[in-house]
Amino acid sequence: MQQGYSDREASRIVGINPRTGKRWRNGRHSPPTGKPKPPITVEAPASEPSRCLREADRVHIAGRLREKASIRQIATEPGRSPSTISREIRHNGALWRGRDWTYRPHAAQRRAEERRPRPKPGKIGQNPALRDFIQDHLERRWSPEQICQALRARFPDRPEIHVVHETVCQALYVQGRGELRRELTPALRTGRIMRRPHRRSCRRQLCMAKDMVMISERPAEAADRAILGHWEGDLIISKALKSAIGTLVERSSRFVALVHLPDGRQPAQVRDALVRTVSALPAQLRRSLTWDQGSETCLHKQFSAATDMPVFFCDPGSPWQRDSNENTNGLLQQYFPKGTDLARYPPEDLAAVAAELNSRPCKTLGWENPSRAPR
Incomplete structure (x- = not known):
């Protein structure tokens, strides 16, 4: 399947039933007293804690869900935030036979790995009309925030082209994206070609006027x-x-x-x-x-x-x-x-x-x- 074959074609080449191939790929549900069976490719166990959920964490979540544990109970045991567990179940779960929402840990691991590669294509790079609109207004010395608000005002029924000003800035400054022309960077308020943190400016020397009314x-x-x-x-x-x-x-x-x-x-x-x-x-x-x-x-x-x-x-x-x-x-x-x-x-x-x-x-x-x- 990594070579591009479908489920059924890959199973035919290996010489197994398509249903068996699906179990090999996704792992299968455990019986009430067992553990989830891993797929044919198993992630090597990690010795150090990770910010991201690993396959072992997902197996633990699936087991506790079968035991009807609450989201907060599941989050307490591995020391995670309840929102992390809730988001994991919502993003990586799936409908079982089109009816019930279920969470399969090995299939969830595969979905997470597919979304992990970086860099991802940005919204501006994928939409030539959006890119041209932003570049045209940058040439007119509009700020990124003014451009983003103009998009919402002119195209209220097209949320696919609504962006925030940080998206515009990253399309200009982040190396390797190439979503906006680099020569437009001087058109921003600062005129800088690289981003810099805000620094406290020196106070200028004051020259007092006479008879001032404050x-x-x-x-x-x-x-x-x-x-x-x-x-x-x-x-x-x-x-x-x-x-x-x-x-x-x-x-x-x-x-x-x-x-x-x-x-x-x-x-x-x-x-x-x-x-x-x-x-x-x-x-x-x-x-x-x-x-x-x-x-x-x-x-x-x-x-x-x-x-x-x-x-x-x-x-x-x-x-x-x-x-x-x-x-x-x-x-x-x-x-x-x-x-x-x-x-x-x-x-x-x-x-x-x-x-x-x-x-x-x-x-x-x-x-x-x-x-x-x-x-």
């Missing part, structure tokens, strides 16, 4: 994100500290606006650029701005006087108080890699990047995009 005095309506018009802001700075781009994120809708700073990031330049950007907004969308304690905002009072928009400052070393803005800055690394000269991007390019971010689905908004999020 975030603790910010209106409560800004904290619960119930009303539009409360913004978070920051700068993304080039490696040489010579150029920067301002980022503004609306807390309720997660709408992104990028501020062009072609001449530098001195306080007066940042003030003027923010005034131009914020002045284009309706008055009801200019309720407050939250910034970190950077020296580029030391002219915040002049900004507030020009826009009628108060500025609040985060506590030292507390970037989570501007969580939406910090997340957006991470997304922008795909468009503006570290080390590039940010001054070479014209306002048109910044507007195109902001439009692409605002058109992508957002998990926090129930997978709506910021441009269409309910107000």
